Amino acid sequence: MSGLFLSNCNKTTTPKTGTIKISFRNLVGTQPILLDSSIFSNKFGEKYSITQLKYYISNICLINDKGKVTEKESYHLINQSLPASLSFTFTVEENSFSSIQFLIGVDSLRNVSGAQSGALDPLNDMFWTWNSGYVMAKMEGVSPQSNQVGRKIAYHIGGFTGVNSVLKTVQLDFPIGKKLLVEQGKINEINLEADLNLWWQHTNNIKITELPVCTTPGEMAKKIAENYSAMFSIKEIVNN
Amino acid sequence: MKTKILILTIVIFGGITILFDACKKSDEHAISSGYHPTYLTFKIPAGWPTPPIDIFKNNPLTEEGFQLGKKLFYDGRLSKDGNFPCASCHQQFAAFSTYDHQFSHGFNNSFTFRNAPPLFNLAWMKEMHWDGGINHIEVQPLAPITDITEMAENIENLLKKLSIDTAYHRMFAAAFGDTTINSQRMLKALSQFMGSIQSFNSKYDQVKRGEASFTVAEQNGYTTFKAKCNSCHTEPLFTDNSFRNNGLSIDPFLKDIGRMRITGKSSDSLVFKVPSLRNIQYTGPYMHDGRIFSLLQVVSYYQTGIDITQTTLDPLLKNRLSFTNQEKVDLIEFLLTLTDDVLLHDNRLSQSK
Numbered sequence: 001m002s003g004l005f006l007s008n009c010n011k012t013t014t015p016k017t018g019t020i021k022i023s024f025r026n027l028v029g030t031q032p033i034l035l036d037s038s039i040f041s042n043k044f045g046e047k048y049s050i051t052q053l054k055y056y057i058s059n060i061c062l063i064n065d066k067g068k069v070t071e072k073e074s075y076h077l078i079n080q081s082l083p084a085s086l087s088f089t090f091t092v093e094e095n096s097f098s099s100i101q102f103l104i105g106v107d108s109l110r111n112v113s114g115a116q117s118g119a120l121d122p123l124n125d126m127f128w129t130w131n132s133g134y135v136m137a138k139m140e141g142v143s144p145q146s147n148q149v150g151r152k153i154a155y156h157i158g159g160f161t162g163v164n165s166v167l168k169t170v171q172l173d174f175p176i177g178k179k180l181l182v183e184q185g186k187i188n189e190i191n192l193e194a195d196l197n198l199w200w201q202h203t204n205n206i207k208i209t210e211l212p213v214c215t216t217p218g219e220m221a222k223k224i225a226e227n228y229s230a231m232f233s234i235k236e237i238v239n240n
Numbered sequence: 241m242k243t244k245i246l247i248l249t250i251v252i253f254g255g256i257t258i259l260f261d262a263c264k265k266s267d268e269h270a271i272s273s274g275y276h277p278t279y280l281t282f283k284i285p286a287g288w289p290t291p292p293i294d295i296f297k298n299n300p301l302t303e304e305g306f307q308l309g310k311k312l313f314y315d316g317r318l319s320k321d322g323n324f325p326c327a328s329c330h331q332q333f334a335a336f337s338t339y340d341h342q343f344s345h346g347f348n349n350s351f352t353f354r355n356a357p358p359l360f361n362l363a364w365m366k367e368m369h370w371d372g373g374i375n376h377i378e379v380q381p382l383a384p385i386t387d388i389t390e391m392a393e394n395i396e397n398l399l400k401k402l403s404i405d406t407a408y409h410r411m412f413a414a415a416f417g418d419t420t421i422n423s424q425r426m427l428k429a430l431s432q433f434m435g436s437i438q439s440f441n442s443k444y445d446q447v448k449r450g451e452a453s454f455t456v457a458e459q460n461g462y463t464t465f466k467a468k469c470n471s472c473h474t475e476p477l478f479t480d481n482s483f484r485n486n487g488l489s490i491d492p493f494l495k496d497i498g499r500m501r502i503t504g505k506s507s508d509s510l511v512f513k514v515p516s517l518r519n520i521q522y523t524g525p526y527m528h529d530g531r532i533f534s535l536l537q538v539v540s541y542y543q544t545g546i547d548i549t550q551t552t553l554d555p556l557l558k559n560r561l562s563f564t565n566q567e568k569v570d571l572i573e574f575l576l577t578l579t580d581d582v583l584l585h586d587n588r589l590s591q592s593k
Contacts, residue, residue, distance in 0.1 A: 114298060114378030115427035122382055123395045123423050129382040131502050132375040164504065218504050 015093040018182035020062070021189045022100075023087035024078050025235065026053060028196050035081055042200040046208045048143035048153060053080035053196070054126060055137035055228075056106050056119070060090075062097040062180065063171070069095065075106065077119040077126065089187070097180040100190055101171040104229060105136030108160040108167065133160050133217075136167065137228060139199060146212035153208055155199065157225050159217025166217070166225035174237050181239045189238035194231045202227040275417035277302035282363065285440040287448075288476050291363040295377050295435050299428045304414040307592075309433025311411060312426060314591040317401045318381075319391035320347055326384065326391075326430075327591065329356040333584055335519035336360065336437060342530030347392035353494065355530035357515060358523045360439040360583060364477055370512045370528040372483055373502040378431045395423050402426070437589060439518045440476075441582035444574075448476070454577065461574025464567045469517075471556055478517040478578065484554040485510045487546030491529055498528070509552050521579045535575060539568045 026033050028040040039049050057076045061068040071090045079085040110120060111133045120127075126135045135158045143153050159166045172192070174180060180188050200206045204223035214220045280301045284290065299305070313330075316322040329344040329352070330336040336359035338344040343351040354370050368374035374383060384390040385398065402408045402421050409419040416425050446452035454462060465473075474480040483499050490496070490510060499508035512528045526532045532541055542561040546553070563571065583589070 112375045114295075114376040114431070115424040117422060117424040121423050122379070123399075127379070127382070129379075129386045130369075131373040132379050216504070 016184040017091040017093050018184055019089050019091050019187045020180070020182065021087060021089045021187050022060070023189065023191045024057075025086070025191070025193045026078075026080055026196060027193055033080060033196070040197070042197055042208070044200065044205070044207050046143060046145040046200075048141050048145075048208060050080070050139060050141040050196070052138065052140040054078065054124075054135075055104060056126070056134065057102050057104065058106055058110075059101075059103040061101040062092060062095075063099040063101055064095065064097045064179075068101070069093070069097075073118075074102075075110070075119040077124055079124075092182055094184060095182050097174070097182070099171055099173045100234075101169060104168045104170060104225070105158075105160070105166060106134040108165070110134075111160045128158060131217075133158055136160075136225070139196070143208045143212065145208040147209075148212045153212045154215055155213070155224060156215040157221045157228075159221055164217040164222070166221050168225055168229035170229060170232055172232060172234050174234060178237045180237055186240050188240060189236075191235040191238070193233050193235045195233070196228075196231060198231040199224060199228050202230045275413075277304045277415065280306065280436075282436070283438075285438075285445070285476070288440075289364070292366045295363050295431065299378065299431055301432055301436070302415060304411070305416075305429050305432040306436055308408075308411040308415045309429035309431065309436075310589070310592065311407075312430050313433050317405075318385055318393060318398055320393040320397075323347075324391045326381070329384070329390070330359050332586075332589055334358065334522045335439070335580070335583060337523045339522065340524070342525045344390075346390040347388065350389040352387075352389050354496070354528050355525065357513075358519055359434055360437045360518065360580075361477055361516065362437065363435050365481055367481075367513070371499045371502050372513055377435055378427045380434070381427055381430045399423065399426070437583070439580040439583045442518065442580040443577040445476075445580075447577070455573070457570045457573040458577050459574075460567075461570035461572065464563070464571045465574050468561050468563070469571075472514045472554075473517045479514045482514050483508070483511045484514055484556075485512070485550060485552045486527075486542075487548060487550055487553050487557055488527060488529075488531070489547050491531070494529060496529065507552060510550060511552060517575060518578045519580055519583065521576050522584070535572050536568065539563060539571055543568075 028038070031038060031040065033050055033053070035053070036049065036051050039047055041047050055078050057078060058074055060071040060074045069092050076088055077085060106120065110116060120134070122129070126138065127133070128135065135156045137157045139153075139155045141153045142151050144151060146153050157166050180190065182188055200208075203226050206224055206227065211220060214224060280303055282296055282301055312318060313326045316325045318325060324346060329338045331339050333339065338356040342355060343353070344356045346352055357370070362368070362377055365377075368377065368380045369383070374380045382395070385393050385395070399421055408421060412421050412425060413419045415429055443452055447454055472480055472482070472484060485498070488510070497509050499511040500506065502508070520535065524533060524535070526538050532538050542557070543563055544560065546557050546560050548558055548560065
């Protein structure tokens with residue numbers, strides 16, 4: 001981990017730090033998600049509801065024209081059923097930033113480093129026990145278009161090595177003229193939205209009729225990951 | 241910097257010569273609360289290769305961690321119904337494999353999918369399982385614990401069961417500095433125990449150390465071994481820890497495709513881990529599905545049984561192997577010198593009374 005300091009930091013004085021709060025709002029189009037009840041329609045007119053939605057956000061960096069600052073031990077599990085998981089805070093030195101970058105998933109090193117804790121605890125049911133590695137993003141639900149038992153749909157997207165890697169780095173620039181100004185004693189907010197309908201269609205077409213289940217690394221998992229890598233956008237930057 | 245000074249202090253005052261570059265946070269936290277584990281040194285036998293990774297780098301080996309791992313290994317509560325501790329399939333008298341069983345028995349009268357491998361010298365094993373699906377010793381226990389044909393438990397339940405036992409509170413504190421019981425600590429303790437199971441005291445090892453000598457038959461068998469077996473079952477581990485197809489036909493019921501299940505590559509179809517031959521006297525039945533019941537049958541398999549039409553067959557076996565009957569008998573005499581009675585009877589590895 002490169003730590004929180006930019007290269008020109010002065011190590012002899014205690015740096016002034018401010019707090020960053022990052023929030024995720026998961027939507028389908030503009031509709032909020034009520035697990036088990038909201039019914040959505042993808043671009044192919046296929047209806048579905050969502051029973052479970054989790055994804056890892058890791059290696060968060062804030063970027064300006066001089067470089068970037070990386071959150072230490074940056075691993076977060078966004079879990080739609082746990083409201084407290086949808087936002088988190090960390091501190092950085094006073095500075096201004098124009099973009100945010102993060103990884104969707106868990107970097108390959110942590111996939112091969114043995115027993116982990118916190119967001120990476122296998123207790124979170126996001127770790128494959130028979131084929132070591134994290135499920136980077138998981139969506140489960142029900143769709144009348146599914147040919148599976150209980151009309152279930154299940155997408156457990158993982159794979160961290162070589163051609164099977166589904167790891168996606170996302171960089172989002174803040175709106176023009178809207179910098180994040182970190183100041184001591186203040187909490188700055190980055191509010192992100194994720195449009196889940198992009199799981200089905202972005203660069204690849206994924207139809208529930210053809211692929212109601214994808215729970216192993218490989219070509220289809222990669223296609224879904226390519227799709228969902230575009231689902232995030234900046235809703236607003238708040239300099240309090 | 242503060243952490244480094246504290247660690248250094250431990251090294252100096254603890255008189256410990258080897259420092260694992262690890263666990264800085266928990267050490268720092270623990271020192272203030274009077275946490276003084278007894279650090280152990282993992283010994284690599286003279287002349288052996290260096291393990292591919294240091295499995296104790298982020299999990300410093302301590303007497304307290306080892307003892308906790310041992311208690312967990314023998315504790316049936318790690319399974320759903322209490323009947324299947326790790327040790328039910330990994331029996332010390334069988335070099336921590338399942339003695340005389342093609343498949344092991346698991347929860348709800350089920351058979352396992354593959355033959356239970358023995359456990360020793362795991363520090364040299366980069367991937368676990370016959371298909372290499374497990375990439376680190378610390379996450380290995382998650383597979384049998386959660387598999388519905390093995391221990392069939394989930395981690396949350398398991399931790400709840402451990403947390404109502406005050407002996408565990410005491411042992412987790414002794415091993416890790418406070419009474420917190422979580423999956424990471426449980427897995428690290430199990431790794432300390434499993435990783436400490438070593439086999440390097442067979443007659444073969446004694447011969448290598450000049451403490452014993454082979455009989456004529458054993459010596460002849462060793463010569464045959466070096467000529468025909470050693471390229472995969474490489475000394476001193478008696479495996480090169482690679483994955484190969486040794487030409488077994490696919491079982492029509494199990495349909496086990498081996499490593500392809502993990503990598504998705506057709507070139508890994510019917511490819512399995514090369515097992516160690518150490519303690520082979522007690523690790524049968526043999527092969528990933530335990531289909532061969534005697535050592536003589538195994539040797540004969542390599543002479544006449546290999547399906548040489550398989551496209552992924554290891555090139556070293558494309559002409560099968562040839563043995564005279566005398567060579568077979570002597571080879572088996574040699575293989576029996578790989579039995580490590582110290583391991584099989586080491587009280588330190590046995591369930592605490």
